[in-house]
Amino acid sequence: MNKKKILVIDDEPEIREVIAAILESYFDRDILLAASGNEAIAILKAQHLEISLVLCDFSMPDGNGATVYNHLRETKSDIPYILCSSYEIGEIKEFENFKQTNPKNDSITKPFSSQILVDTISNALSDENQEVLEPYCRVRIDKFEEFCKDNLINVYIKLSSSKYIKILKENEKRAPGVFQKYIDKNAEYVWIENEKYQDVSDVILEKIFSALNTPNASPEEKIELTISGIEVIQDCVKNLGISQKTIEAIEKVVDSTEKAIKETDSLSDLLDSLNKKKGYLKDHAFLTSYVACSIAEVVDIKNENLWANIIKASIFHNISLPTNEKATIFDLKSPQYIALEQKDQFQVREHMHKSVELIGGEQFFPKEVRKMILNHHEQPDGSGYPSGLKENEVTPLEALFILAVNLSNTFIIKGGDQT
Numbered sequence: 552m553n554k555k556k557i558l559v560i561d562d563e564p565e566i567r568e569v570i571a572a573i574l575e576s577y578f579d580r581d582i583l584l585a586a587s588g589n590e591a592i593a594i595l596k597a598q599h600l601e602i603s604l605v606l607c608d609f610s611m612p613d614g615n616g617a618t619v620y621n622h623l624r625e626t627k628s629d630i631p632y633i634l635c636s637s638y639e640i641g642e643i644k645e646f647e648n649f650k651q652t653n654p655k656n657d658s659i660t661k662p663f664s665s666q667i668l669v670d671t672i673s674n675a676l677s678d679e680n681q682e683v684l685e686p687y688c689r690v691r692i693d694k695f696e697e698f699c700k701d702n703l704i705n706v707y708i709k710l711s712s713s714k715y716i717k718i719l720k721e722n723e724k725r726a727p728g729v730f731q732k733y734i735d736k737n738a739e740y741v742w743i744e745n746e747k748y749q750d751v752s753d754v755i756l757e758k759i760f761s762a763l764n765t766p767n768a769s770p771e772e773k774i775e776l777t778i779s780g781i782e783v784i785q786d787c788v789k790n791l792g793i794s795q796k797t798i799e800a801i802e803k804v805v806d807s808t809e810k811a812i813k814e815t816d817s818l819s820d821l822l823d824s825l826n827k828k829k830g831y832l833k834d835h836a837f838l839t840s841y842v843a844c845s846i847a848e849v850v851d852i853k854n855e856n857l858w859a860n861i862i863k864a865s866i867f868h869n870i871s872l873p874t875n876e877k878a879t880i881f882d883l884k885s886p887q888y889i890a891l892e893q894k895d896q897f898q899v900r901e902h903m904h905k906s907v908e909l910i911g912g913e914q915f916f917p918k919e920v921r922k923m924i925l926n927h928h929e930q931p932d933g934s935g936y937p938s939g940l941k942e943n944e945v946t947p948l949e950a951l952f953i954l955a956v957n958l959s960n961t962f963i964i965k966g967g968d969q970t
């Protein structure tokens with residue numbers, strides 16, 4: 552999903568109108584206009600998710616260009632900031648580290664030609680940070696062994712970030728215990744060619760759903776199967792995007808999660824069973840669903856499809872993060888975060904935006920689900936991210952979700968004994 556709006560900030564109405572007219576004729580974006588820095592900040596707070604670029608004058612009453620720039624820095628926004636002023640960047644001390652803050656930040660000196668305006672903005676909107684797609688998709692090794700016995704496809708093990716070895720050829724007879732030696736070496740996943748992923752995930756989900764409907768499945772087995780379903784659907788959305796087919800599978804996983812929550816006797820039993828298997832992203836998704844739905848039962852929150860919305864936000868809030876380790880980072884001042892490379896810090900800082908992008912437009916997930924995902928790292932005192940919102944700037948449902956996300960993290964990190 553492209554963010555569709557450009558925010559133009561200038562106190563002179565004629566300049567705003569001219570810039571808007573030029574941009575509208577060159578870019579498929581809506582243009583938002585603000586006459587001051589503080590007016591722009593109010594728009595940014597309300598529509599951060601939809602804004603792809605800020606074009607800003609410097610000298611303005613009621614909040615100048617530095618006020619807007621500082622707001623973007625403080626909220627750790629990835630929105631490119633283009634200064635459009637008679638000042639040069641180097642003349643203004645607030646713009647120290649201008650490019651380091653965001654490589655797409657740029658400046659245009661007034662007076663400017665329409666060509667310079669268009670070129671600068673085209674450059675800032677180009678997506679050079681697009682990730683290179685991997686040729687293979689992962690499938691949890693035990694689920695593949697259990698549910699995909701037909702041996703119709705090539706199967707690989709990942710050795711390093713770009714190196715895979717084939718461990719099973721298409722149509723080759725599978726020797727008993729062929730996966731065990733990799734499991735013994737702590738391999739969690741096998742990898743299959745991208746184009747085979749849809750078929751394999753369909754088979755695994757179908758088997759998970761039919762196992763869940765087996766009358767003799769124990770509550771513990773149902774939780775384990777449900778969490779496996781959560782992981783498969785997370786990977787489906789990452790690998791295949793949102794389609795009618797994925798939406799149908801998501802609804803089934805949400806439904807089985809709701810049933811599993813209702814059948815869970817106690818938090819400590821749940822934590823005990825989670826601790827037996829590793830996998831922070833899937834476990835945290837289920838535990839957040841459980842904690843948030845449990846809190847929702849005892850507080851008065853009006854929301855249609857309350858549990859389903861909470862469960863959807865729980866399943867997808869960290870979907871853009873590639874590793875369990877990155878998902879455990881909650882504090883941007885922590886040594887764990889500081890030790891990351893700049894691009895990885897950016898990925899952690901911005902994962903809520905990317906997660907919302909991955910789940911598609913509002914036709915698939917309602918606004919309240921998207922807002923829970925977007926704001927799940929905000930904090931009541933305004934110290935959270937991405938927007939530094941305070942307690943009175945989030946809805947009660949978002950506040951409940953933030954609490955559940957934080958509690959679940961603490962429960963998983965500290966284990967059941969601490970609860």
Ligand SMILES: [Fe+2]
Pocket residue numbers: 868869878902927928
């Ligand atoms: Fe997160």
